[in-house]
Amino acid sequence: MVSEDFNIEAPNYLSKASEVLIYARQDSQCIDCFQAFLPVHYRYHRPHSEDGETFIVVNNPDLLMYCDQEFPILKCWAQSKVAAPCALKNKDICQWNNMKYKSVYKNVTLQVPVGLTIHTSLVCSVTLLITILCSTLILLAVFKYGHFPL
Numbered sequence: 001m002v003s004e005d006f007n008i009e010a011p012n013y014l015s016k017a018s019e020v021l022i023y024a025r026q027d028s029q030c031i032d033c034f035q036a037f038l039p040v041h042y043r044y045h046r047p048h049s050e051d052g053e054t055f056i057v058v059n060n061p062d063l064l065m066y067c068d069q070e071f072p073i074l075k076c077w078a079q080s081k082v083a084a085p086c087a088l089k090n091k092d093i094c095q096w097n098n099m100k101y102k103s104v105y106k107n108v109t110l111q112v113p114v115g116l117t118i119h120t121s122l123v124c125s126v127t128l129l130i131t132i133l134c135s136t137l138i139l140l141a142v143f144k145y146g147h148f149p150l
Contacts, residue, residue, distance in 0.1 A: 006018050010043070011043055011044040011045070011046075012043040012044060012045045012046075013046055015043055020038075021084055022036045022037070022038060022061075023036070023087065024036040038061075042056065042110070042112050045112065045114045046114070047114055047115035047116055047117045047119070047120065048114055048115075048116060048117065049116070049117045049118070052113055052114055052115065052116050053111050053112065053113055053114065054111075054112050054114050055109055055111055055112070056109070056110045056112055057107050057108070057109050057110075058107065058108040058109075058110060059107050060103050060105075060106070060107060062082070062098055063098070063099040063100075063101050064082055064084060064096035064097065064098055064099065065096060065097050065099050066086065066094050066095075066096050066097070081095045081096065081097065081098075082095070082096045082097075082098050083095060083096075084096050
């Protein structure tokens with residue numbers, strides 16, 4: 001679940017931090033295990049002048065748990081409360097417990113390729129040339145095969 005004003009296509013330098021809520025499902029092979037899949041989308045970054053790579057740090061997620069009648073055995077720890085939607089398709093707000101956990105990695109650092117600033121004029125001119133060529137071909141096809149009632 002992502003906030004409504006989230007723009008996935010905005011470049012990194014025009015984006016603000018956002019939060020994504022992912023609801024875990026119980027693992028069918030393990031009674032006490034849950035699975036969650038995190039969609040990752042690398043934002044567009046500004047081109048670099050020297051190397052064609054940038055590093056992105058993905059911080060460890062917060063693990064939230066909601067205690068209700070489904071978990072009578074578990075104790076709900078009196079830790080910090082976080083307000084979040086109760087379920088993916090339910091817009092009601094519940095108080096979740098922010099759980100502490102032992103992380104395998106401190107943070108994940110991703111190496112992402114980016115463009116080089118020396119290629120800017122080449123990329124712009126080729127893009128403009130292809131745009132003009134395709135627009136011309138579309139106009140020629142419309143005038144050649146189009147039927148215009150007058």
